[in-house]
Amino acid sequence: MLMIFLAACGGDSSEETSGDDSADEGSEETSEEASEGPEIGQEELTQPYVAWARETVSTHMLGALLEMVGYDVELAQVEAGAMWSSVADGSADFHTSAWLPATHASYWEQYEEDIIQVKQVLDEAPLALAVPSYMEDVNSIEDLKDNEELGESVDWQVTGIDPGAGIMQNTQEAFEAYGMDNWELTSSSEAAMLTTLQDAVKNEEPIVVPLWKPHWIFGTMDVKMLEDPQEIYGGDGDQIYTVARNGLEEDAPRAYKVLEQYDENYEMIDEMMPKVHAEDQDPADVVQEFIDENPDLVDEWLDGVPREE
Template structure:
């Protein structure tokens, strides 16, 4: 009887060990396959700014490569942030922090996850053509009657909801630029006026940022900002997502965690979209085909759909 019980006990241990080994193997297979796809339909809002148009289409293309259906939704800055915060959109790659989008972050930080810094240097400033030799700092605008009258005391702005517009309004107040007025339009309209002024070698003052294709085609200079209202050395750009995205779409979240940018890639694509007026989807697809090693880094460990 004792011998029988002993053998039965040994047999039970072997069975349990075998079961544990099988479970471990199953876990290994699941890990090797990468994160699950989860929710297949994603919405990515963006503002049609120079860098954002390229970056948004790039992330959309990468996510479609790993099995997602991605809707790109062009909106204004306020709607871009609020839609991710309330869950009607999933993520955006246009968070300029800590300065430019500070007000949006303060309003929505409880509902939005900061996923990844994608670019580490994104300076903003009031900008003028380089031939305006006597204007080098924001302080040079104050009480500058000759310049002010020549441009009707106007700083030519972009979308009214853009963070750089809020910063510029603060610049006007804090630097005592009492005679100056910031006018809102759009990035495209501002750039049209900037190019026209340069063609005629006329003065103009605009808010601008890097990376931007304009610095590659126009001779421009950013004005010094001693009070660092635009953020000193510049913002960093982040991808942000609604709080539950990692749980709902693990594979997509992994892509967002691994995606990053550099000036070279962005400056290669921006002129094709904004000057040559190529379809941004075609531009990013060309980049993907020509840079397989970069794509492999972005999608490392993530299964791709055939």
């Protein structure tokens, strides 16, 4: 009787031990699954940006994606010079607003030893001076030189944006290259320039502005980019890159992998820009809506990257 009792007790103990081992194995498997993919590393990131049309959308998109994989991302709205210098000196981590090789050439030349080109996110980003299409006699930058009638009608002014923008530097170079000695470039902000452009178009008045694509304004009014025979604005156009500070890949491997996999196309940018800039919707809400409606694309951007629940 005693032997039978002890045998029975031993059997129960063995089963319990076996169950514990299974639980441990399951725990180990779960742990292994959780550890798959790059480590999170540095959990707080700073992403500077200028409130340009595409950049506002793209910056919020990357911020949202990185928060999905566990990061706390600060979006810092700054001027163009500060956007580049802060990444170069390490006080910020990355930005997705590098227009190269032409528009931001001076910034790249200054900071290329301290900044890494992570990924080309858009392969076609042309820039130029632009006018409303009803200005039928103006089709090239060459048509502006010594054009007395047009010059006097706009006070010989090209209505510009923030002074640190690369396209403003291009425009100053265009004045010299095309002999536009009478012309002056005024600076303000993109928003102010667009308001002035919209008012001019509403009244069918002449105006000359620097513009670029992608931009939501081309979907709301008939504006044409002027030919640039000397290719001061980069010929066929720039490409747009995400760039990061030296050391980010080692400090935040998971974030760096997302930056390597994120890209864009005109369709997605053209869908979101008008909602933010023409309809005045919150860019965070616009981006979240796009994420919710495009799970397959988000899966591509976050492929192999653990997500936070």
